[in-house]
Amino acid sequence: MSENSRPAGPERDALRADCTRCFGLCCVVPAFAASADFAIDKPAGQPCPNLRPDHRCGIHADLRGRGFPGCTVFDCFGAGQQVAQVTFGGRDWRAEPETAQVMFDTFTAMRPLHELLWYLTEALALRPPAGLREELDQARVQTVRLAEGSPQELLALDVGAHRDRVNVLLSRAGDAARSRGGRPGADRRGAQLFGGDLRGVDLRRANLRGALLIGADLRGVDLQLADLTGADLRGTDLRGADLSGSIFLHQSQLNAARGDVRTRLPAGLTRPAHWTAVPLTPVPRTPRPARAARRGRR
Secondary structure: OOOOOOOOOHHHHOOOOOHHHOOOHHHOOOOEOOOOOOOOOEOOOOOOOOEOOOOOEOOHHHOOOOOOHHHHOOOOOOHHHHHHHHHOOOOOOOOOHHHHHHHHHHHHHHHHHHHHHHHHHHHHHOOOOHHHHHHHHHHHHHHHHHHOOOHHHHHHOOHHHHHHHHHHHHHHHHHHHHHOOOOOOOEOOOOEOOOOEOOOOOOOOOEOOOOEOOOOEOOOOEOOOOEOOOOEOOOOEOOOOEOOOOEOOOHHHHHHOEOOOOOEOOOOOOOOOOOOOOOOOOOOOOOOOOHHHOOOOO
16 A cells, blocks of 8 residues: 555545435534625524425535535535434434434534544555554544444533544644655645745645645645645645645545646545636746745644
8 A cells, every 4th residue: 555545445435425315414504604605694503595305405516606615615524424324313303303403513523523534544544653553543443432422422522622632643644644755845834825826835745734725826836745634725726736645635625726637636536527627838936935935833
C-alpha cells in the first residue's frame, strides 16, 4: 500500500452519505442564512421547503442554479443513515414527531464523530510510525464505540473534548507524512489567504490545516503531501493544480472549489460536475508570495 493509498471496503463505505437510507436530516437539522451559499433563511430544526415527502431534495439536480451551492458541499460522512437506520432503527421523524427533536440532536452529535472516523481512516492509510498507528487505532475504536451509543449517551457526550484529543493525533499523522522522505514544507496552519495569488508559492509538504483559501489562486500549484485538513477551498482556483498526493483532502472541499480537466486528484475523489472542461492556459508565476500569503497560525 502506498503512503497515499485510499483503502476501500465496508468501513470506508459506511462513512459515505447514503441519502436513500436517511430521512433528510441534513435538510432539516442545520440552520442557514440567505447568502451566496443559500437562497433563503432556514432556522434549525425546520425542514427546507425543497425537501419532498419522500425525504429527497426536490431541486437536487440544480442546486447551484437555484442558489443553493452550500448544499452541494455539505457531507454528513454517513452520520445520517447511522442515526436513521441504526440509532433509531428506521423510525421516521415525520411519522413519530415526538422523537424528532431527539433524533435531530443525535444527528448533531453523530456527524462530528463520523467526520473524525473519516480522518482517522485516512491517517491510518498514511502508514504512520508504529507507535502513532497504535494510538490512531485506539482512537478509532473508541470513536466507533461512541458512535454506536444510545441517543442518551450521545447527547451526554462532550464531542468537542473528544475531537480535540483526536485532532492532536491527526496533526501528528499529517506531520509524519509530510516529513517522510524529505523535509516538511511551510507551516501555514490557519493562515488567512483570502484571494491570495499563490501561484509562485512552494506548497509542497505544506501544513495548510484550517487555512482560509477562499477565492485564492492556486492555478498550477503543486500540493504534493500538503495537509489540507479543514482548509476552506470555497471558490479556490485549482485549475491545473496537482492535488494527487495531498493528504486529508475531502470531496466536499473539491465541490466548493473551481478546477478543470488538468487538475490532478487523489485516488477515490471525483471531479465535480461544475468544474470547467476547458484545459488550463499558461499561467505566469509570481516571483514570490503575495502579501496575502503571509504565514498565519491558529
